[in-house]
Amino acid sequence: MAQTRKFISQPRCIYTGKRLDPSDEELKPSHEHIIPLSLGGSNQFTTDDVSLKANNKAGDEIDDAVASTLPFLMLRHRYKLPGNRKVIPSLTMKGDFIDINAPAEMSISAQGDIEFEFRNEQKTSGKIISLGSTEERVRFFLKARLEQAQQRKLHLYTQFGEVTDEEDIEIALLLANRNEGREFKARATIDVAALNEARARLMVKIALGLGHRVLGPEWTFGPGGMMLRSHLFPGTKDLNFGHLKGTINADIPELLSHIFGLDDNRHVMAVLPAGKQTFALISLFGGQIGNAIVDLGYDSRRKFNRAINKDERLDCAFSIPLNVSGSRPLVTRSVQELANTADFNNLLPKSRAEAERFLR
Structure with missing residues (x-):
């Protein structure tokens, strides 16, 4: 008579080999996608023979480590693959605006929206603050500075005169150098x-x-x-x-x-x-x-x-x-x-x- 192979016949975690135990928070069975949803997996291609602890560990150390890399992020954008968190991370690349010599980071959302975040947007020399960014960002900074100046009963000046209201901000923006940064050179570094x-x-x-x-x-x-x-x-x-x-x-x-x-x-x-x-x-x-x-x-x-x-x-x-x-x-x-x-x-x-x- 053939002997029963108890080790194989008992329900065990396929990732660790440990026996599954519904009463144990770490060893209880959990629902695992054989291919992660964030990489285009299917709800029909799953197994319940994975412990909760091993499932979480595989998700953090393996699934996320792959899904967050640039080549896979590009594919996730192409096929609209949000994963369990229902979110597709934006593609981000560091680079420089060549025409204004300003370092920045470009972010592309899954919907195709492009945003730039400038590094070193503000440079301070005494009481003079230089702003190097897009028009919208400069407008935002000037409005914030104007509000601070009004609260402290101080004066805010640009090279085009005193700024007392939002109309002055718009005038300053019209007179300023309109070279907003039209040539962005990005760098993608992959290990x-x-x-x-x-x-x-x-x-x-x-x-x-x-x-x-x-x-x-x-x-x-x-x-x-x-x-x-x-x-x-x-x-x-x-x-x-x-x-x-x-x-x-x-x-x-x-x-x-x-x-x-x-x-x-x-x-x-x-x-x-x-x-x-x-x-x-x-x-x-x-x-x-x-x-x-x-x-x-x-x-x-x-x-x-x-x-x-x-x-x-x-x-x-x-x-x-x-x-x-x-x-x-x-x-x-x-x-x-x-x-x-x-x-x-x-x-x-x-x-x-x-x-x-x-x-x-």
């Missing part, structure tokens, strides 16, 4: 090493959720899943079953791109066997920020063979469209549907004999 590390951790996190959904807890809490977990949170103590294998910048052959439907306007994820190995394909935004291939460290031939030979549905590929309004649906495809799409072109077997040759 490529930090970005790649953040992307890699995100792909490991997604691969864990993806493998758990397709292969089940036997993989999740076996050597393959534990190997991925040991690379999820740096510094955590976990059994290390070897080095993680894969890449976050894979070149996907045209045939595979066609079969899986890789496109800029959707996310595509899949779990497939390749001989004795099993890999996860993760293509976010159609590969605009790289396609990931992650070795799951697992021999899934038995699982895929059974599905093919007995014609049992095994969902192993998923896609999420991005250019839709409202909740994004999850499109699920089985191994048989992938085989049909591939027209059995040596990618997936259509008979038991071919399956044995392919999976040997």
